[in-house]
Amino acid sequence: MPHTFGGRVAALALVALVAVASAGCSSVGYYAQAAQGHLSLMNAARPIDDWLADPATPEPLKRKLIAARQMRAFAATDLGLPDNRSYTAYADLKRSAVVWNVFATPELSLQMKTWCYLVFGCAGYRGYFDQADANQTAAALRAEGYDVNVGAVPAYSTLGWTNWLGGDPLLNTFIHWSDAELARLIFHELAHQVVYVKDDTVFNESFATAVERVGVRRWLAAHGDDAQRAAFAQVQQRRADFLALLLAHRAQLVAAFADDASAEVKRERKRAVFAALQAAYRRVRDERWGGFAGYDRFFAQDLNNAHLAAVGAYNDLVPAFEALLAREGGDLPRFYAAVRALGAEAKPQRDRQLAALMPAPAAGTAAGDPTAALR
Secondary structure (H helix, E strand, O other): OOOOOHHHHHHHHHHHHHHHHHOOHHHHHHHHHHHHHHHHHHHHOEEHHHHHHOOOOOHHHHHHHHHHHHHHHHHHHOOOOOOOOOOOEEEOOOOOOOEEEEEEEOOOOOOOOOEEEOOOEEEOOEEEOOHHHHHHHHHHHHHOOOEEEEEEEOOOOOOOOOHHHOOOOEEOOOOOOOHHHHHHHHHHHHHOOOOOOOOOHHHHHHHHHHHHHHHHHHHHHHHOOHHHHHHHHHHHHHHHHHHHHHHHHHHHHHHHHOOOOOHHHHHHHHHHHHHHHHHHHHHHHHHHOOOOOOOHHHHOOOOOHHHHHOOOOOOOOHHHHHHHHHHOOOOHHHHHHHHHHHHHOOHHHHHHHHHHHOOOOOOOOOOOOHHHHHO
16 A cells, blocks of 8 residues: 555645745745645655555666665765655655746846745745746746846755655655766765754755765765766766856856946857857867767756856865865764854854865866866
C-alpha cells in the first residue's frame, strides 16, 4: 500500500498557518502558496523501500534509488553529514522543477533585490512552487524596470526542520542525473543542515559547494570507476570554464556601472559586455570543448544583469572554505566545527577571516580575469 506522511503533514500545515498568521497581510498569499507547495511535496513522498517493493516502479528508477540510499549512508558515515530522514524517501512531482526562483536587479546595477522570510532571514530571490506565479512576479518586476531572471530549481533544503515529518525527499527533478551529479546534490543539501547562517547567502552556498566537492571526490574514490571519475572531471572542468566566463563578465559589468557616466553610456557598455560574453562562450564551446553544446540553452536566453548577479553566491568563497578544510587536515568534523565558529562571528569579522583564507591568484592569471586560463 502506498505510504504517505498524512498525519505528520497536518502538523506542518499547522506550523505554516502560524507563520502565515504572523506575517503581514501582503505576505499571506506568498506564505500560503509556499505551505501548500511543500505540503503537496511531502504528501507525494514515499519511503525508498516502498518504491523498491512496488512492481510498477521502473527498473532504472529502482537502480537510482538504491544508489541514492548508498550515497545517503556514505554522507553520514564518511562525510560526517547529518544521519537523519532527509533523502530516505522519494516523490515524483510530475514536473521538471520543484520551485522557480525569481532574481532581480536594477537595470544598471548588480545589486540584487532581496526579500525577507520568517525564520530563514533574507535572500536575493523569491521562490514559487508554481511557475505561473513566478512568471507573474517576474512580469511585475520588469514593469518596474528591473532586470529579471526566472530560474528552475531541482531541489531545496528545509535545513532539517522537517525531519520529524519525513525530511526532504529525493525528487524526480534530479534522481536520473549521473551518479556523481546526484551525489553532489545530496551532499550539498545536507551540508546546509550542518551550518546555516541567517542573512548570508554567499557564506551558506559557498560552504555547501565546498562540501559537495570534497564529498564527490571521496565518493568516487570509494565507489566510482575510472570512467566515472574521468567523466566527472570533464563535467567539473566545463563547469569551471562556464563559471569563469560569467565571473569575468560580471566584473566587467561592475566596472561599466561604477562611474558617473550617463545612463545611456552605461546601457551601451552593458550591451557590449553581453555581446562579448556570447562571443567568448562560442570560442570556449568550439575551441576548448570540441563543440559540446550543453550550455547553449543558457546562452540562448536574453541575458541580463540578473543572470550574472547571483553567480558568485555558490562560488565566491569556495577557495576560502577549501583552504580552511586543508588547514584542518582534511578532517571534516573539525572543518564543520571551524565553520560553525566562523558562522557565529559578526559578519564583518567573519568576512575578514574568510578573506584571509582566500588563496592568491594563480601565477599568470590576471587579477579580476578568471578567463585568462581559457585562452
